[in-house]
Amino acid sequence: MEPDVRNNVADSEFDQCDFICIHEGIVNQVLKAMPKEQELRDLADFYKVFGDPTRVKILYVLSQSEMCVCDIATLLQMGQSAISHQLRVLKQMRLVKFRREGKTVFYSLADGHIETILAQGMEHINE
Secondary structure, three states: OOOOHHHHHHHHHOOOOOOOOOOHHHHHHHHHHOOOHHHHHHHHHHHHHOOOHHHHHHHHHHHHOOEEHHHHHHHHOOOHHHHHHHHHHHHHOOOEEEEEEOOEEEEEEOOHHHHHHHHHHHHHHOO
């Protein structure tokens, strides 16, 4: 099927205003609601963590059950050092927490928000 060149031209025309007209009320309202620059950077960093498939797999695994590094490595068929590296990143971003039981360290999701984010992401891609 041939692409419709007219639609591409028409779509690009909507990317710009025909004339400059600032809707000050809307702009000011949104400016008041905008988070601070550092908060937006932190949010972007938070979402970057979800950009790695291994970290997403680990988060999904931990949404099902608390596990140690050995269990996660076995389940994902990866080396323990690779899993440990990704868990370190997830801990730094406060997405996972851990507890020690003797010589074993068990990992779990930091809170229910992480499970909600995963579920909403899955819902979105499956629409």
